[in-house]
Amino acid sequence: METIVKTHVGAYGIIIKDDKIALVKKARGGYKGKLDLPGGGIEHTELPYETLEREIMEEAGIKISKYSLFDVTATNIKWEMEEDLFEDLHHIGILYLVETNDINLKSEADGLDSEGANWYLIKDLDKNKLSPFLEYALEKLGY
DSSP, X not given: OEEEEEEEEEEEEEOEETTEXXXXXXXXXXXXXXXXXXXXXXXXXXXXXXXHHHHHHHHHOOOOSXXXXXXXXXXXXXXXXXXXXXXXXXXXXXXXXXXXXXXXXXXXXXXXXXXXXXXXXXXXXXXXXXXXXXXXXXXXXXX
16 A cells, blocks of 8 residues: 655635535545535646636636635545555645625536536535535634
8 A cells, every 4th residue: 555645735715605605516536526615726836816716717617806815724634546545635725715796607527626616505515525624614604
């Protein structure tokens, strides 16, 4: 059994309107099948807010009208990438509160990490199906 140790830094958006939150369903990785905040990894030379804008457009198909830093957090997850190959991931998330004038989310998969974005009633979310960053953000916001 081999384990790859990795650190990943990403920017993620918290988009809430009328008690609903914009989320993506993860298509792969350690959070596969879970609901997550739209966002992703910071590319070489990118600033975190540039990552936020790019990733939200890629995953949710919407433009940001305003954003503010919410928090920076981290989690560790160990998951099986393939048979006998594990990843021990230290995942650092820069979380932003995001406002948008767009309400129509891109519901189709992005071909990479997301199976599509949708609005979800916050009160109806199943905590067992949430990514650690999403769960953390909702708790800190008082949901």
